């Protein structure tokens with residue numbers, strides 16, 4: 274029997290137990306799965322950040338930690354974690370993110386708010402939006418989520434640019450990389466989508482200087498992580514030429530009720546719901562990684578602890 278500890282409060286064991294048992298069985302693995310276990314016996318930990326920082330020192334037989342979340346910024350600095358850490362790449366999570374990004378990008382592109390809020394008897398002729406091909410979209414981060422969003426936007430004919438750390442090519446997307454690639458990616462962008470991980474290198478990647486590069490009236494979508502954006506710079510830009518921001522993630526979550534973002538006429542706050550790991554598809558990824566661990570094969574989606582993602 275392989276001992277697997279489920280260490281996540283939210284999402285919880287009740288949601289995951291049946292999908293995990295089915296996925297382990299389908300993978301031909303005999304697993305002892307439990308939310309409570311003697312640490313000395315645990316071989317794999319399925320982890321959700323809601324459980325807080327774990328001290329892995331007593332986990333003497335541990336082979337890997339399998340995160341249920343894509344973002345692992347709270348785990349990469351855990352020095353008691355000495356075994357491979359794998360993050361979640363789940364096609365349910367990816368599909369959800371594509372839908373959130375497309376929905377908000379199209380809402381801005383089509384100027385839907387003008388008509389949703391303007392049912393006032395005024396016939397606003399001549400307010401047809403430009404075509405998508407006339408809008409530049411910039412996606413910062415072209416990983417599992419960013420590349421799927423970039424390609425979905427490109428499929429609608431948006432002029433899509435992306436920015437990554439290491440050189441990359443992606444069909445339909447003009448890719449930029451490294452420090453020198455950021456300004457060309459952002460310059461004159463009408464819509465910016467942030468799908469970078471939170472690392473020391475990405476903190477406040479969106480600051481006053483970068484916001485000033487965007488097209489007048491541009492829209493910022495942040496489903497990545499709060500620290501990617503300098504909030505004071507964003508509020509200042511919104512007081513000027515920046516058109517709109519949709520923010521799903523924040524430095525402090527839940528976003529305090531008195532935060533200026535809530536009441537800002539150019540900001541929409543969503544409560545970290547852009548996408549979530551889906552139990553059935555995520556369980557298959559977890560089971561595959563346990564199978565790989567037992568077979569001595571490389572894990573899927575192993576985190577580079579030095580890069581921080």
Ligand code: NDP
Pocket residue numbers: 343344345361362366413414415416417418419420436437438439440441451468469470471472474475496497498521522545546547548549582
């Ligand atoms: P990946 O690790 O697959 O992709 C990260 C991307 O960011 C890569 O393209 C990487 O570049 C790029 N990147 C990282 N650091 C830098 C840097 N310093 N400069 C330029 N590019 C950089 O992550 P995912 O796509 O799976 O997820 C992205 C983030 O989305 C997660 O970290 C998480 O924070 C957030 N998220 C938010 C959710 C929500 O509901 N709001 C749900 C799920 C995730 P390269 O390709 O060169 O490595």
